[in-house]
Amino acid sequence: MTVTSSRRTRFLPALAGLAALPLVLGACAGAPEAEDKGPAASGYPVEASSCGFTSTFTAAPERAVTMNQGATEVMLALDLSDRMAGTAYLDDAVPEKWAQDYGTVKVLSDEYPDNETLLAAKPDFVYASYASAFGPEAGGAQDELTKLGIGSFLSLFGCGENKPSADVSFASVWDEIEIVADVFGVPERADALEKEQQGELDRLAAAxxxxxxxxxxxxxxxxxxxxxxxxxxxxxxxxxxxxxxxxxxxxxxxxxxxxxxxxxxxxxxxxxxxxxxxxxxxxxxxxxxxxxxxxxxxxxxxxxxxxxxxxxxxxxxxxxxxxxxxxxxxxxxxxx
Missing domain, CATH: 3.40.50.1980 (Nitrogenase molybdenum iron protein domain)
Known part of the structure; x- marks a missing residue:
């Protein structure tokens, strides 16, 4: 089973003469812009889009919070535990290969943290696997987080109502990993993961x-x-x-x-x-x-x-x- 793909284009590079953007721009129509925080870092801005919602970043987040195990493990697989301010909601055990890094991240809640608990962690990026993470009894709506200058990203497969942003395939799984890697400025880590996993799938296809x-x-x-x-x-x-x-x-x-x-x-x-x-x-x-x-x-x-x-x-x-x-x-x- 071989999946061939070039690097998928998801982010809009800065154009010459583009005015400096805030860390997170309004992620939906009508959302107010945050205060201008100066020029974008090299390689930015980048856009993270899924399920009809977009957050724009002018620098890599430093205090990410993950709201589901799937999101947590993408961060750990990309070696980004040092950029995490908190995590929540495990379905089962974190694999041994990531257990040490996981142990350095504060667990905010056994299930979803409420909005107050989430904001107390002072996140600049909230990443979830399921739309329920952004519900009123959980972290709060993505557009409300945007108003507070907090970027967010919902898995391509977690849009709710059984309506993913992408067809379910290994290629689209890698797309999501690349989105997160690009937000944090480490695209080479996503490329290495994709190459490793494609090799495993090729061996299975042969056997x-x-x-x-x-x-x-x-x-x-x-x-x-x-x-x-x-x-x-x-x-x-x-x-x-x-x-x-x-x-x-x-x-x-x-x-x-x-x-x-x-x-x-x-x-x-x-x-x-x-x-x-x-x-x-x-x-x-x-x-x-x-x-x-x-x-x-x-x-x-x-x-x-x-x-x-x-x-x-x-x-x-x-x-x-x-x-x-x-x-x-x-x-x-x-x-x-």
Whole structure:
């Protein structure tokens, strides 16, 4: 699986004679401009746009706050922990490779910090994976943050109402990483990550550890199954390993499906998302206890693949998720 792309253009370079811009310009029509803070730094201004909202920067942020694990891990992968004033809302454990850097960042809240807590951290950049982070009970609206001179960025895949700014693909995952890297003036770090991950995907494409396997991606649910559908992280991972998603025909990244459909499909393998709010162990108990589900071939043979939830969503760990699923499928094949 090879994704070819030149560096995507997302930022508007300063034009000759352009008046000096404030750190963050009005990010939507009608937003007032902040006080002029002098000339832009070299390589600036840059624009960070997603979900119909744009923040403009004339210098790299120094006090970023991340509002979800996916956003946090993009910052850590780009080696930007020293630019972080706070973080919040983990779905599962931060990988060991970033644990030390993560330990240096203040945790503002177990879930979303409210606006008062967020502002107390004195951020100059707020980065979130989901639109809910900018809700009235959370950090507050992006345009309100702009009025306070605070830039913000929402993931390309987190716009809400199942309407991402970009098609879900590894290329668009790398687009988001590049946006953040450019905001902080470290584009070379994004390029290195993309090259590394493309290499991993190429190796998976050659090996095809999932070839011939029908897979049910089980995220959560009891009365119905919340399953990986045909347009999200699970589908990208299953495509990368050469497996077939039994619910690839469903729109969106995730979908509620009846257990009758799962039983009818009778998958070869079940991928279990492991999250603090729905663990893989709990899902295995559910599958092995239910009178109908315990008869599935995958359940009887214990053909389970376990993946952290944060490796199943579009983000910097999605390629890691593909590698992990591929390795586990190879192990299952060797077990017979």
């Amino acid at each position: 095809k550890p999932g070839a011939g396997l029908d897979v049910f991606w089980f995220d959560s649910g009891d009365k119905t199954a919340f399953a990986g559908a045909g347009e999200g992280g699970p589908q990208l991972i299953l495509d990368a390993v050469g497996a077939t998603n039994i619910f690839a025909d469903l729109d969106g990244g995730w979908a509620d499906v009846s257990w009758e459909r799962v039983v009818e499909a009778d998958p070869d393998v079940i991928v279990l998302a492991d999250a603090s709010w729905s663990t893989a162990a709990d899902k295995i108990k559910q599958l092995e206890k239910d009178p109908a589900l315990k008869g599935l071939r995958a359940v009887k043979a214990k053909k389970y693949v376990v993946i952290p939830f944060s490796e199943s969503t579009p983000g910097v760990r999605l390629a890691d998720g593909a590698v992990s699923v591929g390795e586990q499928l190879t192990d299952l094949a060797q077990q017979g």
